[in-house]
């Protein structure tokens with residue numbers, strides 16, 4: 266039988282913060298037994314408007330308890346990446362969650378998530394070594410393993426992810442399908458600043474000058490999308506020219522792919538993806554494009 270909840274487990278109308286995976290698991294199990302839907306929004310914290318939009322999407326279904334996880338997952342960072350430096354702002358994150366009517370925040374420590382001797386991981390398949398995975402070896406094994414753990418701890422009906430991390434969203438979809446996970450994965454369009462820059466927790470690393478240069482990523486995607494009727498070569502050239510015109514932007518990749526990140530089609534729906542370093546900050550972005558044949 267499910268144990269009744271106490272005020273330390275769940276406070277209707279307020280947010281409750283849990284650190285212990287087993288306790289959180291017990292709380293969501295009791296809420297489900299009481300007829301509530303459970304939706305999960307996985308994050309690494311330092312919450313911004315993009316995260317707020319994911320939380321609002323998670324509320325779309327009536328009678329839902331939204332769980333936001335806040336965990337800077339060490340296994341998805343490579344050596345020399347910004348794991349130590351990544352912003353950790355739990356107190357203000359909890360305030361944002363309260364404003365957004367989140368029921369439960371799950372903020373575990375790395376030791377609670379990865380028990381000593383843990384060795385089994387999720388293998389992302391070949392897509393895990395491409396695009397982001399080519400620059401960040403092992404990144405998607407780390408992401409999918411922690412997302413699978415979160416799905417098992419929370420057992421959500423819905424889990425919401427942003428299109429800003431398009432390859433991550435694609436791989437999480439694929440993991441849920443390939444491993445018969447009962448969670449529905451929902452994608453949310455990218456929230457942008459007025460000048461086009463995709464919101465990202467890492468934007469706070471940028472100096473004023475770098476912040477200005479960083480608009481080159483979204484500008485390049487828009488320039489590419491603008492000429493999409495003329496075909497793939499025109500898209501890549503327009504995007505590349507835009508990036509090349511801005512000093513201080515060091516391109517990592519600019520690629521056109523199919524919407525499922527397979528090879529780009531000659532025409533029809535496609536995705537244009539970019540990653541670049543501005544100073545020491547690595548930024549990513551992407552946009553949907555409709556490729557024409559170049560005849561029109």
Ligand SMILES: Nc1ncnc2c1ncn2[C@@H]1O[C@H](COP(=O)(O)OP(=O)(O)OP(=O)(O)O)[C@@H](O)[C@H]1O
Nearest residue numbers: 308309310315426427429430455456464465466467
């Ligand atoms: N601008 C955005 N619009 C929509 N969703 C977003 C945006 N930024 C992040 N997300 C989504 O929020 C979720 C948590 O991402 P995360 O906490 O890593 O934030 P982030 O801003 O992407 O941080 P980072 O700078 O580390 O990439 C992911 O599903 C991510 O795609």
Ligand SMILES: CC(C)(CO)[C@@H](O)C(=O)[O-]
Nearest residue numbers: 307308309338408411430
């Ligand atoms: C999905 C995620 C929370 C897994 O650590 C992370 O990759 C993120 O914040 O996008």
Ligand code: BAL
Nearest residue numbers: 309341342404430433
């Ligand atoms: N937002 C994706 C998490 C990462 O960059 O590690």
